[in-house]
Amino acid sequence: MSELLHTPLHDLNVELGAKMVPFAGYAMPVQYPMGVMQEHIHTREKAGLFDVSHMGQVIITGDDYASAALSLETLIPVDILDLQQDRQRYGFFTNDAGGIMDDLMIANRGDHIFVVVNAACKAADIAHMKAKLNGVRVREITDRALLALQGPAAEAVLATLNPKAADMRFMDVATLMLGDAECWVSRSGYTGEDGFEISVPASHAADLARQLLSHGDVAAIGLGARDSLRLEAGLCLYGHDIDTDTTPAQAALNWAIQKVRRAGGARAGGFPGADVVLAEFSAGSDTKRVGLMPEGRAPMREGVVLYASAEDETPIGAITSGGFGPTIGGPMAMGYVPNAQTVEGTVVYGQLRGKRLPLTVTKLPFTPANFKR
Amino acid sequence: MKFTEEHEWLRAEDDVIVVGITEHATTQLGDIVFVELPEVGTTVVKDEEIVVIESVKAASDIMAPIDGEIVAVNTALTDNPGLANEDAIGDGWFFKIKPSDPSQMDGLMDEAAYNKLIS
Structure with missing residues (x-):
């Protein structure tokens, strides 16, 4: 395990009795003493706290939001330009054959774009963006942890740290002070439940996690339950349900491609594999x-x-x-x-x-x- | 009670042997969600794979610890696989086997030797 990277919550995970396993180059908690089954049920009934700090956090800046958005649209077939400020949406990188290189969340944070990509793909995604995008700066954020607080109690719990959390709707993003920490929060997740994903400075991550866990409704949840939760929610796991051999139409993800990027739209195509991806809208896969x-x-x-x-x-x-x-x-x-x-x-x-x-x-x-x- | 290196326990009950898996094994496997048991009347050979168990994490096989005939299976376990986690050496038993060569029991570990194996 010595060669594995540690997240900022590593010591806390160990202290909580997590079973740590290698995942995408990191030592990650696959389960805590509660066990996968109970962790899953706890998340659906109350709230679960997940350490997902292995995921890639990347900021893309251009002269302004629009220029960064138009640039990123050359790699991603979704409408990034019209994404409203403080909103987030799902997307994916495609390759020249129309296959999916990775899926990601894309947020309009005013003067920049913030994306969260899969851990196993992050090095390739960043290299891809740096090689292909013109006129923008692509910067990986390595001094922040990523926590997910998921479940019906998530809103009430997070609101105790900052009442503004309760004002957010699904797929909203906001900068919220949680204790002393400036956090980048989105109302989203990977469980099918209401909840939040919280980018927190690494220096404050363990403190924030302890504060959240001190709430009676919150339990630490590992990757095992994360997997069963997302599968019940019908969500794809990159490298398994989607990969470079699957197109958006095959993956039943055409809904993620807004009309403006489809044939006949104002910014139709213009991304890798557009001929294949757009043809499958009419011809099917x-x-x-x-x-x-x-x-x-x-x-x-x-x-x-x-x-x-x-x-x-x-x-x-x-x-x-x-x-x-x-x-x-x-x-x-x-x-x-x-x-x-x-x-x-x-x-x-x-x-x-x-x-x-x-x-x-x-x-x-x-x-x-x-x-x- | 006797034990195998495959983390099975064997308990003599009159002329049959009750077989299950140890608490150490169920802890390692995690929550058990599916158990497929052999048919009563089947003749089995030592090390033959005769039970499939699936936990939330993965599938595993359980092998016949000795030669013999399956004379009973725990159907309660099929309906409620979690019994194996809740009461590994009691209600979570898997099957009863009538040994064809009772001396095979002598080659198995006692509790002290098994505890040493898992320590």
């Missing part, structure tokens, strides 16, 4: 990501091969994320199937330990989202 509910109790995990019937020998797709959903009380999965099999209620078969077991194509998310719109 050959395969598509769907929710899959296994019958019975056996979880079917990433890599399980899917077939159209119990007898067919030709695979039609595979599971990209799968496991047990503590809130739904059973197994759940996401995977890719041909368009013919994407209709809700379609039954496909997964090959598990030599047997063909049925799964039903199911609407995502598995659990309803509880955002404060």
